[in-house]
Amino acid sequence: MAPKDAPVTPLDFARWKQQGRKIAVLTAYDFPTARLLDSAGVDCLLVGDSLGTVVQGHDTTLRVTLEQMVYHAELVSRAVKRALVVADLPFGSYQASPTQALASATRFLKETLCQAVKLEGGRRSSATIHTLVEAGIPVMGHVGLTPQSVRRLGGFKVQRNGDEIVDDARAVAEAGAFAIVLECVPSDIAARVTAELHIPTIGIGAGPHCDGQVLVAHDMLGLFEDFHPKFVRRYASIGEQIRKAAVEYVADVTAGRFPNDAESFH
Numbered sequence: 001m002a003p004k005d006a007p008v009t010p011l012d013f014a015r016w017k018q019q020g021r022k023i024a025v026l027t028a029y030d031f032p033t034a035r036l037l038d039s040a041g042v043d044c045l046l047v048g049d050s051l052g053t054v055v056q057g058h059d060t061t062l063r064v065t066l067e068q069m070v071y072h073a074e075l076v077s078r079a080v081k082r083a084l085v086v087a088d089l090p091f092g093s094y095q096a097s098p099t100q101a102l103a104s105a106t107r108f109l110k111e112t113l114c115q116a117v118k119l120e121g122g123r124r125s126s127a128t129i130h131t132l133v134e135a136g137i138p139v140m141g142h143v144g145l146t147p148q149s150v151r152r153l154g155g156f157k158v159q160r161n162g163d164e165i166v167d168d169a170r171a172v173a174e175a176g177a178f179a180i181v182l183e184c185v186p187s188d189i190a191a192r193v194t195a196e197l198h199i200p201t202i203g204i205g206a207g208p209h210c211d212g213q214v215l216v217a218h219d220m221l222g223l224f225e226d227f228h229p230k231f232v233r234r235y236a237s238i239g240e241q242i243r244k245a246a247v248e249y250v251a252d253v254t255a256g257r258f259p260n261d262a263e264s265f266h
């Protein structure tokens with residue numbers, strides 16, 4: 001395998017931060033999409049619990065189960081040759097104790113080919129992150145807007161308490177995480193965290209100063225059209241293309257134009 005195609009590891013994240021090389025992350029939930037995104041050179045594929053909204057059609061991520069996450073992580077990680085695959089620990093699978101978190105995280109590494117897990121929370125999750133890292137499991141942290149706490153936060157809102165966010169991010173880094181997602185925080189706070197931490201920050205709605213960026217693939221591809229957050233840049237309109245293709249298919253079938261002779265067995 002050529003060096004440029006070598007599988008990405010958490011060590012690359014550390015090196016890229018030092019080199020100032022930005023890190024490109026997207027979510028993935030299934031085999032064909034993961035294969036496409038990996039072959040396009042995306043550095044890291046996150047099997048996010050955002051699948052609760054963009055795949056399952058719920059309003060929040062709260063109903064996603066560990067069983068479902070393991071299923072999707074297995075599909076994605078089997079498709080990938082280069083990207084680092086990180087799986088989200090879903091709501092209820094790690095908050096009770098570091099022991100519960102270790103049991104849940106272990107499932108991803110034993111039952112799928114994914115290499116790391118992500119979990120939400122700063123200071124409140126630092127003991128858990130430490131336990132997983134000590135057990136040999138790379139952890140990506142997640143602070144700022146943490147969607148699994150949506151009920152406590154009172155909605156999906158930009159998080160503006162700079163000192164809280166810095167303290168949380170610091171706790172995640174000190175606990176041994178190899179990277180941290182900053183979600184929906186003002187750019188200047190993200191810049192402050194990025195300058196202070198020795199681990200890369202991966203922003204979503206956190207401005208341009210982070211060490212990397214992550215988007216939900218269904219949002220950036222225009223496949224999930226229900227809402228369009230300010231921080232999402234649409235790189236494609238796949239939803240429109242699917243609708244147009246289906247309209248043409250229906251017209252062809254109802255008019256008797258599909259299948260034609262070449263599309264039939266003789």
Ligand code: KIV
Pocket residue numbers: 027046047048049050051088142181183204214215216
């Ligand atoms: O679940 C997810 O997709 C995430 C990203 C939005 C960072 O946590």
